[in-house]
Each structure stands twice: as structure tokens, then as C-alpha cells.
Amino acid sequence: MFLxxxxxxxxxxxxxxxxxxxxxxxxxxxxxxxxxxxxxxKSWSQEELAEKLFVSRQSVSKWENGQNFPNxxxxxxxxxLFGVTIDELLRSDDELKEKLINDSKQLAHPxxxxxxxxxxxxxxxxxxxxIGILILNNFTALDITxxxxxxxxxxxxxxxxxxxxxxxNIVKEKYKED
Numbered sequence: 001m002f003l004x005x006x007x008x009x010x011x012x013x014x015x016x017x018x019x020x021x022x023x024x025x026x027x028x029x030x031x032x033x034x035x036x037x038x039x040x041x042k043s044w045s046q047e048e049l050a051e052k053l054f055v056s057r058q059s060v061s062k063w064e065n066g067q068n069f070p071n072x073x074x075x076x077x078x079x080x081l082f083g084v085t086i087d088e089l090l091r092s093d094d095e096l097k098e099k100l101i102n103d104s105k106q107l108a109h110p111x112x113x114x115x116x117x118x119x120x121x122x123x124x125x126x127x128x129x130x131i132g133i134l135i136l137n138n139f140t141a142l143d144i145t146x147x148x149x150x151x152x153x154x155x156x157x158x159x160x161x162x163x164x165x166x167x168x169n170i171v172k173e174k175y176k177e178d
Contacts, residue, residue, distance in 0.1 A: 116168040123160030
């Protein structure tokens with residue numbers, strides 16, 4: 001009886017050590033290895049996984065070979081499909097973590113950048129409109145008047161374009177700092 005108890009405890013200890021080492025090996029795997037392991041654990045082909053993610057089989061192949069990385073949306077979908085946390089997928093892959101950090105920086109200020117781009121375009125359209133009306137007034141019998149006064153039409157488009165350019169540059173510099 002004592003011998004059986006001792007053997008049982010020894011067996012449990014061996015299993016615990018094996019599990020610990022296995023978890024450590026899995027934690028040290030890079031993203032490509034983890035992706036391939038999880039896909040095979042589900043018995044899915046690259047094609048089947050690609051269909052579930054709405055990507056090409058070649059994309060899955062490149063991810064598994066470490067030639068490319070998925071974006072954060074795909075990583076979230078992979079996490080859900082495999083029933084693992086995002087942390088488990090990314091933990092030891094520094095290159096992928098760096099890519100995701102850079103991708104998130106690019107998304108940090110897109111609305112503000114878009115606003116400055118629209119303001120620049122509005123300024124450019126107003127400037128072209130003013131030049132077009134000046135040409136029509138000088139070379140035809142038309143006499144089109146611009147509402148809002150000369151100051152608005154002479155400096156408004158220019159101020160919009162300069163302000164938008166400066167604002168866009170500030171956003172760009174802020175992105176580089178982050």
C-alpha cells in the first residue's frame with residue numbers, strides 16, 4: 001500500500017515536471033510555430049483556416065513560415081478560433097509584438113490626419129475656383145462676383161492650405177514620437 005502511494009506520488013511528480021517543461025517550450029515558441037501547432041491541433045488544413053479567416057491560403061502559409069505577420073484583427077480572430085488568449089499567441093515573438101505596436105501607432109491619429117487632408121483639399125478647391133472665376137471674368141463678358149469679400153477669397157484658401165499642412169505635419173511628428 002505504501003509502495004503504491006509512493007509510486008502514485010512519483011508518477012504525479014513526473015507528470016507535473018513534463019507539463020511544466022511542455023508549457024515552457026510552448027511559451028518559448030514564436031508566433032509561426034504556435035499558429036501551426038494550434039491549426040494542427042484542430043486538424044485544419046491551411047486552406048480551411050484561411051477560409052475561416054477570409055484570407056488566402058498563401059497568407060496562412062507565410063504566417064506559419066515566419067515570412068509575414070497577420071494584423072491585429074486576424075490575431076483576435078485566431079485567438080477566438082483556437083480558444084487561446086492573444087497573450088499566449090504573442091508572448092515570446094518580439095518581432096510580431098513590435099509590428100503590432102507600430103501598426104497601432106499608425107492607427108493612433110488617422111481621424112485627425114484625415115481632417116487636415118480634407119481642409120487642405122477644401123483650400124485647394126477654393127483656390128482653383130477663385131482662379132477659374134478670375135479667368136472667366138477677364139476673358140469673357142461674364143462678371144461673376146465672389147461672396148464674402150476679397151480678403152476671404154484672397155487669403156482664405158491659402159490659410160486653409162497652410163494651416164492643414166502645418167497640422168498634418170504636427171500629427172506626423174507626434175506619430176514619430178509615439
